[in-house]
Amino acid sequence: MHNITTLINIFEYRCLLLVQKSVGKLAERVDKKDHLFDAWNNSQSYFIQHLIRAYSELFCLKGFLRINEVIKDTNTKIMLDKFLVLFALNSIETDIGVLRENDYITSEAYDLIKSEILDLCSDLSKEFISIMDVITPPDSILSSPLGASDDDNFDKYISHVFNAKGCFERAEYWDTILTK
Numbered sequence: 017m018h019n020i021t022t023l024i025n026i027f028e029y030r031c032l033l034l035v036q037k038s039v040g041k042l043a044e045r046v047d048k049k050d051h052l053f054d055a056w057n058n059s060q061s062y063f064i065q066h067l068i069r070a071y072s073e074l075f076c077l078k079g080f081l082r083i084n085e086v087i088k089d090t091n092t093k094i095m096l097d098k099f100l101v102l103f104a105l106n107s108i109e110t111d112i113g114v115l116r117e118n119d120y121i122t123s124e125a126y127d128l129i130k131s132e133i134l135d136l137c138s139d140l141s142k143e144f145i146s147i148m149d150v151i152t153p154p155d156s157i158l159s160s161p162l163g164a165s166d167d168d169n170f171d172k173y174i175s176h177v178f179n180a181k182g183c184f185e186r187a188e189y190w191d192t193i194l195t196k
Contacts, residue, residue, distance in 0.1 A: 020081060020097075023104040026121070027074040030114055034070050038063035066114075073107045095143055102136045105129050 041063055045055035080100050087093045108115060109129055115121040121129075177183060 020100070020104075023101065023108075024074070024077060024081075026108060026115065027070070027077055027104070029120060030070050030111065031067065031074055033114060033117070033120075034063065034067040038067055070111065070114075077104055077107075095140070098136055098140055099143075099147075102133065102140065105133050105136070109133060 038060060041059040042055055045059045046052065048055075050058065077100070080096075080103070084093060084096045084100060087096065108121070109126075112121065112126055112129075116123075116126070
């Protein structure tokens with residue numbers, strides 16, 4: 017299922033289906049003699065939000081594809097193609113309800129999608145760490161005592177505890193608890 021054209025077709029179908037549903041719901045409300053403003057507000061909050069997410073994912077997929085076409089390094093291109101397919105399959109899997117309507121995607125194809133996601137995660141497991149190291153902000157920005165990049169977790173944790181305001185002071189309510 018690494019055919020990018022097929023994935024783009026699925027994303028475009030999902031967008032068109034959601035546009036059709038959105039317009040149909042709006043027309044249904046207008047037919048009930050709702051004022052156009054009210055018809056829009058009472059029918060579109062869910063449909064437009066769903067459509068915007070689907071269109072945004074299609075836009076990202078096409079943009080990522082355009083950017084990946086200019087990459088010269090073969091290994092990087094192959095890895096990014098796998099990430100692109102993983103993104104697409106994950107989006108499809110997340111929104112499978114829409115795509116299962118009218119059996120656009122069969123239950124057998126859905127099983128293949130889940131299997132392919134697992135295979136891609138396995139293939140990309142080594143790259144995940146490298147990618148996260150590149151895009152993760154420095155420890156000083158995260159201010160997290162756990163998961164430090166220098167593996168000095170214990171000392172950082174103890175430092176956070178000792179430097180916490182009021183760490184070694186009694187709580188304001190301690191005497192209330194003591195007397196009761």
